[in-house]
Amino acid sequence: MKILIVHNILWAHYKATVFSELHRLASGYNCEVHVLQIAQSEQSRALLGKPDHLPDQYSYELLFDTYIEQVGTSAKIRALVARMRAYRPDVLLLTGYYDPAQVALMVLARLRGIKVIIQTESTPVDQARTGFKEWIKSRVIALANGFFCFGTPQANYLIQLGVRPDQILVAQNAVVDNAKLRQVYEQARPTRTARQTQLGLKRSNFIYVGRLAPEKNLTVLIDAFQQARQKARNPAEWGLLLLGDGPEKGSIQAQIDRLGAQDLVKILPNQPWYRVPETLALADVLVLPSLSEPWGLVVNEAMACGMPVVVSDRCGCAPDLVKNGQNGYVFDPLRPEELTHCLLHFIDGHANWQAMGQVSSEIIATLSPDTVAREMLAGFVKVGRT
Known part of the structure; x- marks a missing residue:
């Protein structure tokens, strides 16, 4: 099974740790994992200096060597679609359902029979919520086959938006090393x-x-x-x-x-x-x-x-x-x-x-990169076989 992960920025060291664990464990689940890093970093991190040189090892491509804010939607769509067509995944993991480019990629993936998982960090209280935006969001997430959540508030929020509890494949995947x-x-x-x-x-x-x-x-x-x-x-x-x-x-x-x-x-x-x-x-x-x-x-x-x-x-x-x-x-x-x-x-x-x-x-101690990577791989396999 081929798994393609779309992630916003390369400079996210704990995500890199999890991606490395996925890479290490993937063969045991008969899987292959590749990550598309859209951009190098984000402008809010400019004051923090240059990105760290991460020691983690996993298969990835950096699409744009700049800040994520400087990458236009059309450029993102072209790059993501080209890479997805070249890689031909069985399962696609998106980490930004609020991003029009990733939504477009999700629609194309579903038309091609590719299963889609969304990872979400959103909670009901992290931003002001309006009825129209919530309706749009519920329509977008209805396209997904499963979900990885940072924690309980994120899972509960998805259920409020109409997600079935059995679609939540990982309930807690916010980890550090x-x-x-x-x-x-x-x-x-x-x-x-x-x-x-x-x-x-x-x-x-x-x-x-x-x-x-x-x-x-x-x-x-x-x-x-x-x-x-x-x-x-x-x-x-x-x-x-x-x-x-x-x-x-x-x-x-x-x-x-x-x-x-x-x-x-x-x-x-x-x-x-x-x-x-x-x-x-x-x-x-x-x-x-x-x-x-x-x-x-x-x-x-x-x-x-x-x-x-x-x-x-x-x-x-x-x-x-x-x-x-x-x-x-x-x-x-x-x-x-x-x-x-x-x-x-x-x-x-x-x-x-x-x-x-x-x-x-x-x-x-119950939340480690190894534990979360195993749960994610099990989720990929579950969605890929349905």
């Missing part, structure tokens, strides 16, 4: 205190990792942290780290300066993904306060490193990865007092972050 991340984290832990001193950090820290952008709700996080410190019995040991870059960096630094919190809240330079655990090792609790987040792979990353997590209920990962009170807390990002309360639990010592971190490790 747990073993690699934990290895880097453990190597960095022995130098934690020395590095904290060198960087002028507190002994205990909350940490956010990601783009400094409006939808990440970081101004609310900083205010909530300040409120928690004011209410805490002994706040002196706790700081807040923001690891990343983005359009709100200047305004966030101005907020920090206005609050006189330069010694408490630190913006740290962005790092490539494989070095992020080195900075996680300087902190104790990950916080993801987003107003909109289809999943939030940084939560996987922190849990792989054995950290508790405080996560907005707008993040798609929250229902599957966060067991409230066991490995962290879930809060409503529109109610800052809930976030303040969560942070205060750790500052005042009511939450045992070491025990919570152990639960995080146990939860995330």
Whole structure:
């Protein structure tokens, strides 16, 4: 069975890890897997530097050596159709049903008798939903034979749009390289205190990792942290780290300066993904306060490193990865007092972050690239044989 995967950007290291696992395991399922990477990267990642040189091994083609935003729909359609005709797959996996070019490819595939699977990250709350757009979306997904979902909210959303439960072939496929991340984290832990001193950090820290952008709700996080410190019995040991870059960096630094919190809240330079655990090792609790987040792979990353997590209920990962009170807390990002309360639990010592971190490790161990790749291959085989 020949499987063709269409993916938006080459610079997506965890997808590359899964693709490598698919490549490694495919022969055991009597399958052959090839990936079409539409573009090199996306413009929102421009501030993060050049794409990583990925060590992963799988069969792929890069169609356009540029940003995805700079590739026109007609050019995409021509390239995708030409490659599909040349490869002649039995099953096609699309990762962008919102993309007119991929929708056109799906229609052509179905006309040619090729089975189609859609991978989706969308949830009911990650964007504003309108009746007409939802109707169009339901018509598009009705063309697919099966679905791979990032997690439970994504699967439930598809069912709301008319998908049968038996069409959901993989219910959770949002994974990171747990073993690699934990290895880097453990190597960095022995130098934690020395590095904290060198960087002028507190002994205990909350940490956010990601783009400094409006939808990440970081101004609310900083205010909530300040409120928690004011209410805490002994706040002196706790700081807040923001690891990343983005359009709100200047305004966030101005907020920090206005609050006189330069010694408490630190913006740290962005790092490539494989070095992020080195900075996680300087902190104790990950916080993801987003107003909109289809999943939030940084939560996987922190849990792989054995950290508790405080996560907005707008993040798609929250229902599957966060067991409230066991490995962290879930809060409503529109109610800052809930976030303040969560942070205060750790500052005042009511939450045992070491025990919570152990639960995080146990939860995330069930989501590995190997496990997900096997489930995906089983899904390909199931659809291909129907």
